[in-house]
Amino acid sequence: MRLVKFPRFTGALLALSALLNACATAPATPVASREHAALLSARGEHAAAAAEYEAAAALSPAIGNELLLLAAREWLRVPQPAAADATLARLAPPLDANQNFEREVIGAESALLADDAPRGWTKLTTLAVPTQPTAAATYHALRQKLAVAVGKPLEAIRSARDRETLASDDAQRLAIRKELFDGLRAAGERGLRFDPRSAGKDSIARGWLEAAPLAARIGGIPQATAMSLTASWRGRYPSHPAAALILELARGPTVAQAAKPVPTKTAIAAPPTVAAPAATTTAAPAPAPPVSPPPSVSPPPPLPPGSHVAVLLPLTGRNASAGLQVRDGLLSAYYGDDTPDRVTLRFYDTGAQSIAQALGAANAAGASFVIGPLTRDEVNAAADAAPRLPVLALNFLTTEHSAPPRFRQFGLSPEDEARAVAKRVLADGRRRGIVFAPTGEWSERVVRAFKEEFTAGGGNLLDVQYLAGTKETATAIQAALRIDDSKARHDRLQRILGTTLAFQPRRRGDLDFLFTPAPSAFARQLRPQLQFFFAGDIPAYATADAFDPAAGAQIDLDGVLLPDMPWIVQRDDAGYARLRNEAADAFGNDVPARGRLFALGHDAWRLQGLLRSNDQTVTLDGLTGTLALDASGRVQRTLEWARIDDGLPKPLDDKP
Numbered sequence: 001m002r003l004v005k006f007p008r009f010t011g012a013l014l015a016l017s018a019l020l021n022a023c024a025t026a027p028a029t030p031v032a033s034r035e036h037a038a039l040l041s042a043r044g045e046h047a048a049a050a051a052e053y054e055a056a057a058a059l060s061p062a063i064g065n066e067l068l069l070l071a072a073r074e075w076l077r078v079p080q081p082a083a084a085d086a087t088l089a090r091l092a093p094p095l096d097a098n099q100n101f102e103r104e105v106i107g108a109e110s111a112l113l114a115d116d117a118p119r120g121w122t123k124l125t126t127l128a129v130p131t132q133p134t135a136a137a138t139y140h141a142l143r144q145k146l147a148v149a150v151g152k153p154l155e156a157i158r159s160a161r162d163r164e165t166l167a168s169d170d171a172q173r174l175a176i177r178k179e180l181f182d183g184l185r186a187a188g189e190r191g192l193r194f195d196p197r198s199a200g201k202d203s204i205a206r207g208w209l210e211a212a213p214l215a216a217r218i219g220g221i222p223q224a225t226a227m228s229l230t231a232s233w234r235g236r237y238p239s240h241p242a243a244a245l246i247l248e249l250a251r252g253p254t255v256a257q258a259a260k261p262v263p264t265k266t267a268i269a270a271p272p273t274v275a276a277p278a279a280t281t282t283a284a285p286a287p288a289p290p291v292s293p294p295p296s297v298s299p300p301p302p303l304p305p306g307s308h309v310a311v312l313l314p315l316t317g318r319n320a321s322a323g324l325q326v327r328d329g330l331l332s333a334y335y336g337d338d339t340p341d342r343v344t345l346r347f348y349d350t351g352a353q354s355i356a357q358a359l360g361a362a363n364a365a366g367a368s369f370v371i372g373p374l375t376r377d378e379v380n381a382a383a384d385a386a387p388r389l390p391v392l393a394l395n396f397l398t399t400e401h402s403a404p405p406r407f408r409q410f411g412l413s414p415e416d417e418a419r420a421v422a423k424r425v426l427a428d429g430r431r432r433g434i435v436f437a438p439t440g441e442w443s444e445r446v447v448r449a450f451k452e453e454f455t456a457g458g459g460n461l462l463d464v465q466y467l468a469g470t471k472e473t474a475t476a477i478q479a480a481l482r483i484d485d486s487k488a489r490h491d492r493l494q495r496i497l498g499t500t501l502a503f504q505p506r507r508r509g510d511l512d513f514l515f516t517p518a519p520s521a522f523a524r525q526l527r528p529q530l531q532f533f534f535a536g537d538i539p540a541y542a543t544a545d546a547f548d549p550a551a552g553a554q555i556d557l558d559g560v561l562l563p564d565m566p567w568i569v570q571r572d573d574a575g576y577a578r579l580r581n582e583a584a585d586a587f588g589n590d591v592p593a594r595g596r597l598f599a600l601g602h603d604a605w606r607l608q609g610l611l612r613s614n615d616q617t618v619t620l621d622g623l624t625g626t627l628a629l630d631a632s633g634r635v636q637r638t639l640e641w642a643r644i645d646d647g648l649p650k651p652l653d654d655k656p
Contacts (some may be wrong), residue, residue: 033052033056034053034056034067034070036052037049037050037052037053037056037067037070037071037074040052041074041077046074046075046077046078047074047075047078047080049071049074050071050072050074050075050078050083050087051071053067053068053070053071053074054067054068054071054087054090057071057090061092064092065091065092065095065099066099068087068088068090068091069088069091069099069102069103069106071087072084072087072088072106072110073106075087076106076109076110076113079113081110081111081113081114082114084106084110085107085110088103088106088107088110091103098135101127101130101135104123104124104126104127105124105127105138105139105142107120107123108120108121108123108124108142108146109142111123112142112145112146112149117146117149117150118150120142120146120149121146121147121149121150121152124139124142124143124146125143127139131439131468132439133166133438133439133440133441133468136162136166136468137163137166137167140159140160140162140163140166141159141163143155143156143159144156144159144160144163144179144180144183145183147159148183148184148186148187149187151187151192153184153187153192153194153208153209153212154198154199154205154209156180156183156184157180157204157205157208157209158205160176160177160179160180161204161521163176164176164177164519164521165438165519165521165522166438166439166440167442167519168440168441168442169414169442170322170412170545170595170596170597171319171322171374171375171597173519174319174321174322174325175318175319175320175321175322177241177242177245177321178245178318178320178321179318180208181211181215181242181245184208184211184212184215185212185215185216185249186216187212187216188212188213188215188216188217189216192212194209194210194212194213195209196209196210203237204240204241207233207236207237207240207241207242208240208241208242210233210236210237211233211237211240211242211245211246214229214230214233214246215245215246215249217229218230218249218250223250223251226249226250226251227250227251229250230246230247230250233246234246234247238552239550239551239552240550241550241551243550244321244325244550245321248324300608300609300610300612300613301612301613302343303343303344303368303369304366304368306366307344307366307367307368308343308344308345308346308365308366308367308368309343309344309345309346309367309368309369309370309371309608310346310347310348310358310362310365310367310369310370310371310372310389311327311330311345311346311347311348311370311371311372312348312350312355312358312359312362312370312371312372312373312374312378312382313326313327313347313348313349313350313372313373313374314349314350314351314373314374314375314378315327315347315349315350315351315352316349316351316352317351317352318351319351319374319375320351322374322375322597323350323351323374325595325597325598325601326374326394326597326598326600326601326604327347327601328583328598328601329597329598329599329600329601329602329603329604329605329623330371330601330602330604330605331601332579332582332583332598332601332602333601333602333603333604333605333606334605336579336582337605337606337609346362346365346367348361348362348372350372350373350374350378354381355373355378355381355382355385356381356385358373359382359385359387359389362389363387363388363389367389368389368390369389369390369391369392369608369611369612370387370389370390370391370392371391371392371394371604371605371608372392372393372394373393373394373395374394374395375395376395376396376397376398378395379393379394379395379396379397379409380397380398380401382407383397383401383402383403383404383407384401386404387404387407389406390406390407390408390611390612391406391407391408392408392409392410392604392607392608392611393407393408393409393410393411394410394411394600394601394604395409395411396409396411396413396634397409403632403633407633408607408611408629408633408634408635409633409634409635410600410603410604410607410627410634410635411600412544412565412596412597412600412624412637413637414442414445414446414517414543414544414545415445415446415448415449416449416636416637417446417517417543417544417562417563417639418446418447418449418450418453418517418543419449419450419452419453420563420639421450421515421517421541421542421543421562421563422450422451422453422454422457422459423453423457424541424561424563424641425454425459425512425513425515425541426454426457426458426459428513428539430459430512430513430539431458431459431460431512432459432460432462432510432511432512432513433454433459433460433461433462433511433512433513433514433515434461434462434463434464434465434480434481434511434514434515435447435450435451435461435463435464435465435514435515435516435517436465436467436477436480436514436515436516436518436526436530437464437465437466437467437516437517437518438466438467438468438518438519438522439466439467439468440466443466443517443518444466446517446543447464447517450515450517451464462480462510462511463480465477465479465480467522467526473526473529474529474533477529477530477533477535478533481511481533481535483533511535511538512538512539513538513539513540513541514530514535514538514539514540514541515540515541515542516540516541516542516546516560517542517543517545518542518543518545518546519545519546519548520545520546520547520548520551520554520557521548523542523545523546523556523557523560524554524556524557527540527556527557527560528556539561540559540560540561541560541561541562542557542560542561542562543562543563544562544563544564544565544568544596544639546560546562547562547564547568547644547649549568549594549595549596550595552647553646553647553648554644554647554648555646555647556647557644557647558644558645558646558647559643559644559645560643560644561641561642561643561652562641562642562644562649563639563640563641563642564639564640564642564649565596565599565623565624565625565637565639565640566622566623566624566625566640567596567598567599567623567624568595568596568599568642568649569640569641569642569649569650569651570640570651571648571649576623580594583598596624599622599623599624600624602622602623603620603622603623603624603627606620606622607620607622607627607635611629617629618635624637625637625638625639625640626638640652
């Protein structure tokens with residue numbers, strides 16, 4: 001090795017080396033950063049995260065306001081509303097519109113946490129309702145809480161409805177209803193008086209106002225007394241959004257806390273065998289079992305000794321209503337299966353633990369197969385955890401997530417429904433149409449799926465209008481239908497002729513159909529407006545969400561064509577009627593809970609048996625449709641077509 005000397009720099013290098021060595025002994029002071037603050041927040045260290053955001057704001061004045069707003073949010077999570085207010089006071093003008101909105105919302109929420117709800121209500125209600133969907137959802141969620149706190153239950157109900165319009169799926173809508181129910185019930189327990197007369201002719205709002213004091217009375221009392229007290233309400237409002245929640249509360253706890261068999265009304269081969277649940281798991285409840293015959297397929301192989309099928313569902317928390325409906329459907333199929341060797345079943349509550357924890361607990365307890373989880377975020381988390389067990393997820397992964405081996409996906413995909421609508425429209429010979437949809441990420445996904453399928457088949461989408469449910473809706477409809485063009489031609493003719501002419505506005509004449517992917521509340525509000533603007537005679541299509549089975553007849557939707565599951569379309573089928581009666585005997589006469597999520601759970605149980613028998617070729621005539629497993633591990637659904645007639649879906653005989 002050749003040694004090269006640099007005599008001029010030797011002393012300087014030695015001095016620098018000594019300086020660096022000396023510095024190495026002193027600990028470096030970390031620089032505050034947004035990334036570190038976000039990490040602290042994710043760990044639940046909200047006070048530390050708030051302080052970190054504030055320090056980062058001092059170091060980065062250009063984005064200081066943005067960071068201070070994040071800091072104020074963290075103080076609310078501690079919760080320390082006074083600290084949040086102090087942080088808001090440090091904001092430096094000018095603030096842009098979004099920052100100003102966030103400041104006022106945080107201030108209103110801080111007032112609520114500080115037991116000064118009237119100040120929060122005043123602050124929030126001076127704001128204009130935002131048009132951006134996420135901001136609007138945030139606004140209405142806080143408005144709902146404040147309305148309850150200041151004794152304005154009717155305003156809380158209205159905000160909950162607005163939130164449902166913005167919600168992306170049934171699980172979110174059910175969570176919103178549960179939150180409203182719990183808030184009104186708690187207010188009633190605090191002594192708030194409810195006046196159903198204030199709802200006027202609004203039967204849904206009146207039902208909420210009558211349900212709230214009942215809910216405040218029946219919590220914790222004997223089941224027979226609670227059922228008696230609520231019988232009249234349940235008779236008047238069998239399809240009310242709160243019907244499932246009132247019944248659940250009246251019946252008392254529906255989730256077993258120990259592995260003791262519950263006596264059943266109908267004799268079966270054997271109740272489910274469930275190992276004693278750990279703190280994070282729940283034994284399968286054993287209601288009176290439906291006795292519908294199982295599908296005529298080869299029985300699945302028995303599980304290894306000591307093993308079980310794990311079901312991951314949110315049984316508590318904000319998604320509990322959706323999880324319980326899926327659970328009831330699954331148990332209906334479970335008890336209806338007369339396989340001699342009934343498998344052991346165990347539920348893992350994802351509302352009380354993370355997906356990774358639930359999968360770990362299932363694996364440690366000896367699970368051989370997993371059904372669930374339910375929400376899209378949970379399914380993404382399950383795929384990221386890369387479970388070694390075979391999984392039948394009850395939703396679909398987002399595009400940025402890939403499925404690990406033996407990870408099957410089964411769900412109620414609105415995108416698939418939109419593609420089915422596109423195929424039907426083309427098969428009906430219609431090539432030019434307009435889409436009206438609510439604002440939001442859900443709508444954009446569904447419209448994108450429809451457009452891709454429709455244009456690939458030679459269709460021409462003339463316009464897409466995202467409507468925020470505001471006063472601008474009428475303007476947007478007129479523009480899309482070119483009503484304004486008709487008015488402009490009329491004005492021109494009057495000017496040319498110099499006289500007043502009789503006038504009947506006309507819509508554009510090149511339109512073959514309208515498509516509305518939207519929840520029921522939005523679709524029912526839109527249809528009368530379309531009729532008002534001379535579009536009532538245009539063939540109208542929608543996704544299944546347009547019809548809400550829990551809302552009874554929906555006359556406003558008459559004439560709309562939509563694809564839906566047999567469980568909804570074939571409501572008068574004798575076999576389905578028998579299953580509904582059996583489910584009512586087993587779980588209570590709870591009409592809303594016999595909807596699409598119930599059917600999803602029912603088919604999930606039947607699918608797991610087929611997957612355990614042969615995970616390559618799976619077909620099933622299910623409640624949710626004709627099901628088939630594709631090469632990518634997704635269960636594809638073929639739906640039935642229906643036309644809304646007298647407010648209810650009636651099956652169409654013709655096939656597209």
